[in-house]
Every structure is written in structure tokens, then in C-alpha cells.
Amino acid sequence: MNLSIDEATQKRLSGIRAIGESQIRPIGLDADRLGRPTPPDHEFFGLLLKVGLGRSRWAGENAEPSDGEASKESTPARPGSSRSMLCIAEEMSYWDRGVAVSFPGPGLGEPPLLSMGTLDQKRRFLGPFLQPERPRWGSFAMTEPGAGSDVAAIATSARKDGDHWILNGDKSFAANASRADWILVWATIDASQGREGHRAFIIERDTPGLGDFVIERKMGLKAYESTSFTLRDCRVPDENLIGGEEHYARRAGFKGAMRSFNATRPLVAVMAVGIGRAALDESLAFAREHDLLGLPRVRDRLERVRRGLRAARLLCWRAAWLADHSQPNIVEASMAKATAPTVALEAASLGMELLGEVGARGDHLIEKLFRDVKAMDIVEGTGQVQRIVMARHLVQLPRE
Amino acid sequence: MIDFAPGDELELIRATAREFAADHLRPGLRQHEKARGISPDVQRAFAEIGFASLEWPEELGGNGLGALARAFVLEELSAGDPGAALALDPLGPALYPLLELSKSDVTGELGQPLLDTPGSRALLVWNGEGRRSKLVNDRGVVSGTVPWVPADRVDLLVVLDEDGAFAVSEGIDLKSVRGSGLRAAGASELSLIDAPIRASFSDRSAAARALARARLYKAAMLVGVMREAAEFSRQYAVDRVAFGKPIAHHQALAFLITDMATAVDSTRLLLHDACWRIEAREPADEACATTYVEAIEQSMFVTPNGVQILGGHGFMQDYPVEKFMRDARALGLFWGGIDSAREDAGNELIGIDGPVPLSVEAQL
Ligand SMILES: Cc1cc2nc3c(=O)[nH]c(=O)nc-3n(C[C@H](O)[C@H](O)[C@H](O)COP(=O)(O)OP(=O)(O)OC[C@H]3O[C@@H](n4cnc5c(N)ncnc54)[C@H](O)[C@@H]3O)c2cc1C
Numbered sequence: 001m002n003l004s005i006d007e008a009t010q011k012r013l014s015g016i017r018a019i020g021e022s023q024i025r026p027i028g029l030d031a032d033r034l035g036r037p038t039p040p041d042h043e044f045f046g047l048l049l050k051v052g053l054g055r056s057r058w059a060g061e062n063a064e065p066s067d068g069e070a071s072k073e074s075t076p077a078r079p080g081s082s083r084s085m086l087c088i089a090e091e092m093s094y095w096d097r098g099v100a101v102s103f104p105g106p107g108l109g110e111p112p113l114l115s116m117g118t119l120d121q122k123r124r125f126l127g128p129f130l131q132p133e134r135p136r137w138g139s140f141a142m143t144e145p146g147a148g149s150d151v152a153a154i155a156t157s158a159r160k161d162g163d164h165w166i167l168n169g170d171k172s173f174a175a176n177a178s179r180a181d182w183i184l185v186w187a188t189i190d191a192s193q194g195r196e197g198h199r200a201f202i203i204e205r206d207t208p209g210l211g212d213f214v215i216e217r218k219m220g221l222k223a224y225e226s227t228s229f230t231l232r233d234c235r236v237p238d239e240n241l242i243g244g245e246e247h248y249a250r251r252a253g254f255k256g257a258m259r260s261f262n263a264t265r266p267l268v269a270v271m272a273v274g275i276g277r278a279a280l281d282e283s284l285a286f287a288r289e290h291d292l293l294g295l296p297r298v299r300d301r302l303e304r305v306r307r308g309l310r311a312a313r314l315l316c317w318r319a320a321w322l323a324d325h326s327q328p329n330i331v332e333a334s335m336a337k338a339t340a341p342t343v344a345l346e347a348a349s350l351g352m353e354l355l356g357e358v359g360a361r362g363d364h365l366i367e368k369l370f371r372d373v374k375a376m377d378i379v380e381g382t383g384q385v386q387r388i389v390m391a392r393h394l395v396q397l398p399r400e
Numbered sequence: 401m402i403d404f405a406p407g408d409e410l411e412l413i414r415a416t417a418r419e420f421a422a423d424h425l426r427p428g429l430r431q432h433e434k435a436r437g438i439s440p441d442v443q444r445a446f447a448e449i450g451f452a453s454l455e456w457p458e459e460l461g462g463n464g465l466g467a468l469a470r471a472f473v474l475e476e477l478s479a480g481d482p483g484a485a486l487a488l489d490p491l492g493p494a495l496y497p498l499l500e501l502s503k504s505d506v507t508g509e510l511g512q513p514l515l516d517t518p519g520s521r522a523l524l525v526w527n528g529e530g531r532r533s534k535l536v537n538d539r540g541v542v543s544g545t546v547p548w549v550p551a552d553r554v555d556l557l558v559v560l561d562e563d564g565a566f567a568v569s570e571g572i573d574l575k576s577v578r579g580s581g582l583r584a585a586g587a588s589e590l591s592l593i594d595a596p597i598r599a600s601f602s603d604r605s606a607a608a609r610a611l612a613r614a615r616l617y618k619a620a621m622l623v624g625v626m627r628e629a630a631e632f633s634r635q636y637a638v639d640r641v642a643f644g645k646p647i648a649h650h651q652a653l654a655f656l657i658t659d660m661a662t663a664v665d666s667t668r669l670l671l672h673d674a675c676w677r678i679e680a681r682e683p684a685d686e687a688c689a690t691t692y693v694e695a696i697e698q699s700m701f702v703t704p705n706g707v708q709i710l711g712g713h714g715f716m717q718d719y720p721v722e723k724f725m726r727d728a729r730a731l732g733l734f735w736g737g738i739d740s741a742r743e744d745a746g747n748e749l750i751g752i753d754g755p756v757p758l759s760v761e762a763q764l
Contacts, residue, residue, distance in 0.1 A: 001468065002403045003676045004760035009401070014764060083402045273758075281755050288753070299746040306749055307670070307690045310758040314669035315662075321404050335662045390658040395638050395648035 003314070009084045013091045015051075020095030023047070025365075028096030031223035032368050037215065038102050038223050040179040045104050045135035054104035054136075056129035058114060058122055082263070082320040086270045090313070093274030097372055098223030100271070101175055105129060108140035108175065109184035111263055112200055116243040124239075125182055125202055139180035141171040141229075148172075149385050151186075152194045156231060158187040158201065165241065167201065167209075167234040177227035178213040181205050184242070185231065200242040209234035220371030265333040265380055266319035269340040272376035273313045276344030279369045280305050283351040286366070292354060301350050308343035315339055331393045338386035341377035348373050404672075406468065413465075414472040416449060421480025429481050429720055432584035436552055438487045443518045446488045451477075453515055455495060460508045462515075467613070467675035471620040475668070478624030482727045483584030485621060486550050487521075490514040494522035494558040496613035497565035500606040506599045510556060510567055520555040524614055525590070528561035529743070530736025535559055541594040542568060548577060550730070552586030557595075560610055560735075564602030571595030581723070581730030608744075612688035614735055616674055619688075622695035622731050623668050629706035629724040630660040637709050653709065660705060663698040670694050673759070682760050686748035689741040696732035696741075703728040 005013070023044055031038050038044065048054045092100035106113070106129050113126055129136055147153040156169025167187050177183050182202045190197040203210055212230040238244075284293075284302060292298045315336040322329035351366035352359040359367050377383045391397035406414070424442045425432075432438055438446075446452070455470055456462020463469075477485035486492060491511055498507050514520040525546055527535050535544035542559070557568045571592055579587025634657050637648035647653050670691045677684035703725040707714035714721045732738060749756065 001406055001672065001676050002401065002680075003673050004402070004680070004682075005762060006401045007762040007764065010762045010764055277756070277758065284750070284752065284756060288750075293750040296743075296746075299750055300742050303690065303693070303742055303746040303749055306756055306758070307694055307745070310673070310690070311666040311670050311694065313758050314673060315666060317402050318404055318669065321402060331661075332665075335658075335665060338658070339662055339666065384655070387655045387658045390661065391648075391654035394634060394661055395646070395654055395657055397649055397654050 003317075005087060009087050012084070012088060016088060016091045016095070019051070020091065024092065024095035024099045028099040028223045029365070029368065031098065032220070035217070035222060037225040038099065040135065040137075048103060049132055049135060054129075054132060056106050056110060056126040058110070058126040058130070060130060061119065061123060082266075082324045083317060086267060086316055086320045089267050090270045090274040090277070090316075093271035094278045096223060097271050097275050097376075098221035101221070102224035104132065104135035104137055106138035107180075108264065109138035109182070109202075112140075112184060112242060113202075116200065116247055118244055120239065121202070121242060128181065137176040137180040139174050139177040139183040139227075141174035141177060141183050142186045143172045143174070145170055145172055145228075149382055152198075154186055154188055154198070155191060156185065156187040157191070158189050158199050158236075160189075161235070163238045165199075165201065165236045165238070167203070167231045167236055170228070170230050172228045173216060173226040174229070175224055175226055177229055178215060178225060183210075183229075187231075199248060201236050202240040202242065203231070203234060203236060204240070207234050207236065219374065220368065221375055263323060263333075265337040265386075266316045266323070266329075268376065268380040269319075269333075269336040270313065270316040272340035272344040272373065273309055273316060275369055275373045275376065276305070276309045276312070276340070276347035279344070279347040279351045279366055279373070280309065282366050282369070283347070283354050286351070286358075287354050290354075298354065305343070305347045305350055308346065312336065312340035312343045331390050334381070334386040334389040337381060338383050338390070341373065341383065344373045344376060345370075406472070410468060410472055413469050414476060417451070417473045417476035418479075420445065420449060420451075421476050425477060425480030425484045428484070429723065430717070432481060432484050432487075433723065436579075436583055436586050438484055438519075438584065440518075442484070443488065447518050452488075452490050455499075456491075456511070456515065457499070457507070460512065467616065467678040468672065471616065471623075471671055471675050474617065474620035475624040475627065478621040479628040480624075481584055482621050482625050482731060483550070483582040485624075486582060486585035490517070490520050490555075491522045492524060493614040493617040494524040494556065496610040496617075497524065497558050497560050497601075497607070498522075498567070500565070500603070500610055501567075501599060501601055506567075510569075510599060514555055517555075519553070521551050521553050522556040522558060523549050523551055523554050523590075524558050524560060525549065526561070526611070526614075526735040526740075527559045528611075528736065528740075530740035535592060537566070537597070540597050542566070542571075542592045542597060543594055544592055546590040548579070549574075549588055549590045550579070550582045550585040552576065552588055554588075554590065557590070557592075560607060560614070562607055563604055564600060564607050565610060566597045566600035568592065568595045569598055579730075581726035581728070608685050611735060611744075612685040613678070615692035615741055616671065616678075616688045618731050618734050619667070619671050619674075619692045619695035622699045622728060623664065623671055625724050625728045625731065626660075626667070626695075626699045626702040627664045629703045629721055629728070630657075630664050632719075632721060632724075633657070633706040633709035633714075634661070640710075647709070656705060656709070660702045663702050667691070667695050667698045677760060680760065686745050689745040689748075692735075692741040693738055693745060696738045699728035699732060 144154050159166045182204045185201050185203050188197040209232040214228045215225045287293050319329045319332040319336045348370040352370050453462040454465050458464035498511050501507050535542050554572050573591040574588040577587050577589050638646050640647050674687035674691045677687050706721040
């Protein structure tokens with residue numbers, strides 16, 4: 001057993017701390033004040049590329065199995081990588097979670113491509129992210145106006161037409177969609193088949209019929225765009241069906257999406273820990289400055305928040321550690337995701353109480369964290385959905 | 401790098417403890433409670449495994465294992481029966497102040513006779529902040545009353561406060577009381593009348609360390625009790641049908657059950673984190689205190705809900721869940737209880753000027 005952060009990771013964290021303080025946090029505060037996402041041509045994104053960020057995790061063709069079979073997402077390139085990724089994601093979110101999501105890179109579209117994509121697809125869609133000459137984004141669109149938690153109910157349709165597919169539907173809240181080179185879109189070939197009918201497509205930018213981008217106005221996390229868009233008779237070539245038809249014939253489609261969620265849930269959960277930690281540090285500093293630390297009521301609640309954050313971080317780490325050892329982690333991943341956002345909200349909410357009217361002014365970092373953090377219990381499966389997932393395993397809760 | 405694997409040795413220890421609890425503790429749950437003690441057979445079986453000297457120093461002939469081993473064993477034994485777990489451990493958490501005496505040979509002199517005599521008991525009593533009535537040390541002789549100790553026999557009493565500890569083995573008077581939880585260990589009012597001090601130390605940081613370890617001891621027991629309460633009620637909810645389906649499939653209960661499982665796992669992770677700090681010789685007093693707070697809070701979420709899930713049956717003594725609730729409540733009342741632990745953890749926290757670390761970080 002070893003529950004410490006090793007030196008190598010610690011070094012990377014202190015690198016992030018440096019850009020966190022000088023860039024990430026100020027950019028996040030700016031976006032929040034201006035009420036708009038950081039523009040794609042912001043110089044910060046170029047700077048990130050220079051320091052090696054904003055790239056794909058794909059190891060490149062040479063690391064692929066020779067038969068071109070999809071590589072297993074759960075096997076990390078090197079030992080410990082999911083765990084150190086968690087540490088890094090937490091630290092970035094500590095400085096600004098919205099800015100962290102705005103970072104260039106293939107984003108949430110990457111896990112399904114890694115787990116289900118053919119070699120050709122990885123080459124075409126992740127290849128450009130290996131040594132990007134300019135900031136590039138990928139995007140992931142599952143949610144629709146009529147289907148969020150109930151992913152099986154998505155209505156965006158895909159109809160075969162020769163060697164193409166025709167897609168029609170509406171998608172909601174997809175991160176970085178309007179600036180993305182491509183959007184990974186989930187659609188159905190037959191809504192009556194439920195999950196069996198689901199297919200994932202890469203829709204490239206400038207595909208005719210892809211449009212009506214609306215950047216939503218949000219309570220927080222304003223630094224990145226959550227964008228709704230429509231697909232109107234979008235013609236997508238066969239080669240953009242992720243994994244190819246054979247993949248779905250093996251009924252692996254929906255499982256593919258769900259498996260990538262198991263990998264991302266601890267990551268999103270640990271981001272909540274990062275936000276909560278920022279709130280705790282700010283709260284402690286404010287309380288010290290205002291002579292509140294002598295009050296047992298204040299001290300007790302700060303203690304509770306720290307304890308909750310520590311437990312939440314351990315839950316996240318455990319889920320990632322299991323993933324790194326290719327062990328099942330569905331319950332553990334959901335446990336982490338169900339826990340961290342509420343603890344982090346408690347941290348920010350306590351901060352607001354300590355600030356009092358200073359919080360109500362709307363110009364304090366803690367007030368922003370309070371607005372930002374609520375999304376963490378909604379994205380990547382709500383707290384309720386996590387409990388459903390756990391209950392399927394713990395008490396064999398039947399699927400509807 | 402972050403690693404949760406306990407390793408083969410600890411796995412073996414855990415499996416042994418689990419088997420012992422299943423074979424000897426769980427079946428006698430009510431009988432031990434009623435008899436306020438453990439049958440000699442079970443005591444013999446326990447002595448054979450050697451868990452009593454788990455943390456006893458190697459140079460004194462013990463196993464010299466650490467905090468994690470202790471936590472693993474206590475979780476398993478307490479999942480079987482926490483009262484019995486206390487009754488079976490001759491030194492119990494009194495070990496920790498005794499170890500702080502280890503610069504002299506007093507540790508062995510005081511502790512060894514208990515390890516050699518099955519059924520003997522050392523007790524630790526907290527006499528510092530949070531204690532309602534204090535034992536008074538008047539020039540080497542001690543007097544006063546402790547309203548409840550989980551024992552019907554005391555061979556050695558160790559009294560700990562913020563400044564240090566002392567040990568007493570004579571002049572101890574026990575009066576039997578009914579007890580609320582943990583009755584298998586006995587239940588008495590303890591009085592000292594001019595009891596002579598046999599050994600003592602005064603060292604604030606040693607005292608704080610001993611207290612931290614004692615908190616961890618009870619936290620590990622709480623993890624065992626709440627794990628069992630969560631598991632027992634989960635299984636019951638899968639089997640019990642109401643309104644046409646297993647009660648576990650009504651979402652209000654399904655979510656409650658997942659939250660109970662989460663409570664157990666979170667507490668256990670904090671427990672292991674604190675134990676790991678101790679073994680890594682990192683500062684751990686705060687982590688121990690906060691773990692005890694978590695264990696108490698979560699046990700008061702999990703064990704009453706364990707009763708709730710069984711409904712009226714939960715309230716009846718045919719099922720063990722009401723006992724888990726009483727046992728958990730009692731386990732949360734030691735060493736000044738939750739408020740004293742909160743005080744220590746909170747004071748460490750507010751002393752931090754700058755970012756608050758959640759975990760041990762490598763020094764760059
Ligand atoms: C900031 C932000 C960024 C996002 N980014 C993306 C993105 O990049 N790509 C993307 O595809 N989506 C994205 N989303 C969408 C997000 O995944 C969905 O909002 C989320 O899955 C919830 O779906 P919904 O909004 O339709 O709520 P609903 O599914 O309508 O849920 C409403 C409420 O009902 C509860 N509920 C639903 N079903 C049950 C049930 N069976 N039992 C109990 N309670 C239930 C939910 O927990 C919730 O509280 C984003 C959302 C936000 C807020």
C-alpha cells in the first residue's frame with residue numbers, strides 16, 4: 001500500500017501550479033466576468049501546445065497491435081498513468097475547471113475512439129492531435145433535448161444510404177463543439193432497438209447539414225463552451241462509423257460508450273475534488289484574515305469539508321488504481337462520482353457562509369466556485385444515475 | 401505511486417480473521433452478549449492464532465506488525481461481534497501508551513502477564529479534555545470513578561490524558577452495570593480508591609500519538625460493525641418483497657443502500673490512509689482523529705438505517721441489526737468521543753497557512 005503522491009507526479013503538479021496561478025485562474029475569472037467562453041484564438045491555447053499539452057493520449061500507430069484490432073482502453077500505456085492523470089486533472093480543476101475543459105485536445109471523444117475505433121480512424125482523427133501545429137479540439141455529443149440520463153432514448157437518427165449515412169437530430173450541451181475539428185455523435189439506426197441500435201459517428205467540421213450552433217449561457221464554468229447544434233441530413237461516410245459495422249454486430253456498441261464512462265467518471269469526480277479544495281483553501285484564508293478560526297462552529301465545518309474531500313479523493317484514486325490493473329471498477333467509479341461533487345459543493349457553500357455578504361456581492365472567487373461546482377453532479381451521469389449503476393450491482397436493480 | 405494493494409501478508413491476516421469471526425464470533429453473537437463474556441473454547445481458539453500479540457514488539461516476542469494489520473483484523477472481528485473483539489484482545493488500545501513506555505523494560509513487565517493469561521484485560525481510560533468526571537492523581541495515588549468501561553475484569557488500567565499516561569493494577573473496584581452496547585466485553589462502573597501508580601510517562605507528543613492510535617482502534621471496529629450492518633440489510637432488502645418487488649428495488653431503498661455502501665468504503669479508505677501514514681512514519685495524529693470522526697458520523701448513518709431497512713423485524717432481537725446500532729453507538733463514545741476528535745483534527749487544520757494537503761505529498 002502507498003497512499004502518497006510520488007515525486008514524479010509531484011513535479012508535474014508543481015508545473016501545473018505555476019501556469020495555474022499565472023494563467024488558468026485569471027483566464028477563468030475573466031471568462032466568468034465577461035460571460036463568454038475563452039475564444040479559440042486566445043494565445044493561452046498556443047502556449048499550452050508549446051508545453052506539450054492539448055494532445056492525444058493515443059500512443060501512435062507504432063504502439064498499435066499489428067492486426068489493427070482496437071486496443072483496450074483499460075490498459076494504460078505505462079503503469080500508474082490513470083492515477084497520475086487524476087492528480088493532474090484535480091490540480092487543473094483546482095485552478096479552474098472551466099478552463100481545464102476548454103484546453104485543446106480530443107476531449108471526451110477520445111476514449112470511445114481509443115476503445116472502439118479502427119486503426120484508420122485513430123490515424124485520421126487522433127493523428128492530428130499528436131503534434132498539433134495549432135490548437136485543435138474534438139467534441140462528444142450524446143445528450144439531446146429529450147435524452148440525458150436516459151441515454152438509451154436518444155432520437156438522432158442514422159439511415160444508411162449507399163456508402164454513406166444520413167444523420168438527423170438535435171444535440172445539447174456538447175463541450176467545445178463549435179470550435180471542434182470533429183464531433184463524436186451518438187445516433188440510432190432504429191429507436192425501437194434501444195441501445196442495440198446505437199452507433200457512434202465522427203462528424204467532421206464543415207459537413208453540410210451540421211449547424212445551428214448555440215453556445216448556451218450557463219450558471220458557471222463559463223470558460224468553455226457547452227454548445228447545442230443540429231444535424232440536418234448530414235451525409236457521413238462509412239469510414240466515419242466508429243469501429244465499423246462489425247463492431248456493432250458484436251453488440252459492443254453501447255458497451256463501448258459505457259466503458260469509456262467508467263474511465264472518465266473518476267476523472268470528473270476528482271475534478272470536483274479540485275474545485276472543493278480551491279474552496280477550502282480560499283475559505284481558510286478568508287476565515288484567518290477575518291479572525292473566524294477561533295470559532296468552534298467554523299473550525300468544525302472546515303474540518304468536515306477537508307475530511308470529505310480526502311475521502312472523495314481516495315475513492316477516485318481507488319477507482320483509477322483498479323482501472324490501471326484492468327480490474328472491474330464500475331461500482332467504485334460510480335461511488336467516487338456520486339460522492340465528490342456533493343462534498344465539493346459543501347465546501348463552496350460553506351465558503352459562501354463564511355464570506356457572508358462578501359459572497360453575495362458576486363465578485364469573489366468562492367462565489368464563482370459555488371456556481372461552477374454544481375455541474376459536477378450533473379455531467380458524466382448525475383448523482384442519481386451513479387446510484388442506479390451501483391444498485392444494479394449491489395442489489396441487482398433491474399433495468400427498466 | 402498510489403497503490404491500494406495490501407500485499408500477501410495482510411491478505412492472509414485478513415482472511416484468517418474473517419474465518420475466525422465467521423466460525424467463532426458470529427454464531428455466538430447473542431450468547432456472548434447474554435453471558436457478558438466469551439466462552440473458553442473461543443478464547444483458546446483466539447490464543448492459537450496469535451492475534452493478541454499482533455502489534456507487540458518483536459524484541460518482546462510479539463509479531464511487531466503495524467497499524468494496517470491491526471485495522472484489518474479489527475474490521476473483521478468487529479464485523480463478527482465487536483464486543484467479543486474487545487473481550488478477546490487482552491491489551492486492547494491500552495497497548496499504545498504502554499509502547500510509549502518502551503524506553504524502559506516496563507512495557508514488557510506490564511503487558512506480558514496479560515498476553516500469557518487468556519481472558520485477562522487491560523483497559524485504557526481517557527482522562528483528558530471531554531471527560532465529564534476526572535480521575536484525580538494525588539501524589540502518586542489515584543481516586544475517582546469512570547461511569548462505564550466495557551469489561552467485567554481489569555488486570556491493568558492505563559489512564560491517558562494530554563500530558564501523558566500512568567498505569568495502575570491495584571485498588572481497582574468494578575461494579576457491574578447493564579451496559580448499552582458491547583456487552584460481550586462486560587460492562588462495569590470502575591472506581592479507584594487511592595490506587596498506586598505503577599508506571600508513568602509525561603510527554604505530550606507521546607500522549608497525542610497514543611490517543612491517535614486509540615482512536616484508530618475504535619474507528620477500525622466501527623468500520624467492521626457498519627460494514628456488517630450495511631451488508632446484512634442489503635441482503636435482507638434483496639430477499640424481502642413489498643408492493644410486488646424486492647424492497648431493494650424501490651428506489652428510495654436502492655439509493656439508501658448504495659449510500660450506505662459508500663459510507664463504509666469512504667470510512668475504510670480514511671482508516672487505511674491514516675494507518676498508512678503511521679507506517680510510513682508521516683505525521684498521522686490529525687488523520688487518526690478525523691478518521692474517528694468520520695467513523696462515528698457514518699456509523700450513525702449506516703447502523704440505524706440497517707435497522708430501518710428491516711422495518712419492525714429490525715427492532716427485534718431475532719436479527720442482529722439492533723445490536724449493530726447499539727454497538728456502534730458505544731464505540732463512538734470513547735476518548736472524549738466525536739467532539740474531542742473534531743477538536744484535535746480541526747486545530748491541526750486551522751494551523752495550516754497556505755494550501756491544505758489532503759494526502760501525503762513527496763517533498764521536492
Ligand atoms: C456543463 C455541462 C456540460 C455538459 N457537457 C456535455 C458534453 O460535452 N456532451 C454531452 O453529450 N453532454 C453534456 N452535458 C449533458 C449532461 O450529460 C446531461 O445534462 C446529464 O446527463 C443529465 O441529463 P439531462 O440534463 O437530460 O437531465 P435528465 O436526464 O432529464 O434528469 C433530470 C433529473 O432527473 C434525475 N433522473 C433521471 N432519471 C432518473 C432515474 N431513473 N431515477 C432517478 N432520478 C432520475 C436526474 O438525476 C436529474 O436529477 C453537459 C451538461 C452540463 C451541465
